[in-house]
Amino acid sequence: MIKIDLDVMLAMRKMTSLELSERIGITQANLSILRTGKAKAIRFSTLDAICKELDCQPGDIIKYSKED
């Protein structure tokens, strides 16, 4: 199962979710869907913007685990 883990990177960059959502140009509601794992897919453009703002690699925020 693929999981999005933004909280660790947000804490490392000392950034709030509100600030991130404003910087990458998505609503807080959509960022919340992403953080809570309810999202079914992520666009490359969104992933690109997140990686750019958090200065990280996709692998830093996307995790794979075997259990569902």
Added chain:
Amino acid sequence: MWNRKRSVTLSIVVCFMFVGILTAALFLGPWFVKFWFTVYRGWDASGEAMHKMSTLFAACFYPCAVFAYSTLYSLLRLLFNIKKNQIFIDINVKYLRRVSWCCFAVAFITFVGGIFYVPFFFVTIPAAFVGLLLRVVKNIMQNAVALREENELTI
């Protein structure tokens, strides 16, 4: 000019007209059956055959009317949802499924009635066919709902 909203409004008006026609038919049905068989077929109004035919029509028509009301109610709810721009939602799939089953129920009732009065089969086949068509539309709608959900949850 003619647009999508006016088209939906027209469908709603037509549905309400059908509710009126159906309600009128509930009251005028027995009279119409008697009128048809006595005037056009020359049957005796108080004869045994007329009595049997009236009973058969009542036994078929009134259960069908229940399903017809259920269909019209579902169609109206569906149209009001479309008017509110809520098209690809689960509840609309449920309404389409209900309408489809109502068509199959009417087909079954008229099939049984057709054993005793063959012209009922002229209702059975179209009702079953419309039921089948609606079932396909329901399956398409179900997939559209899943696509919409996936699209909405793509960030």
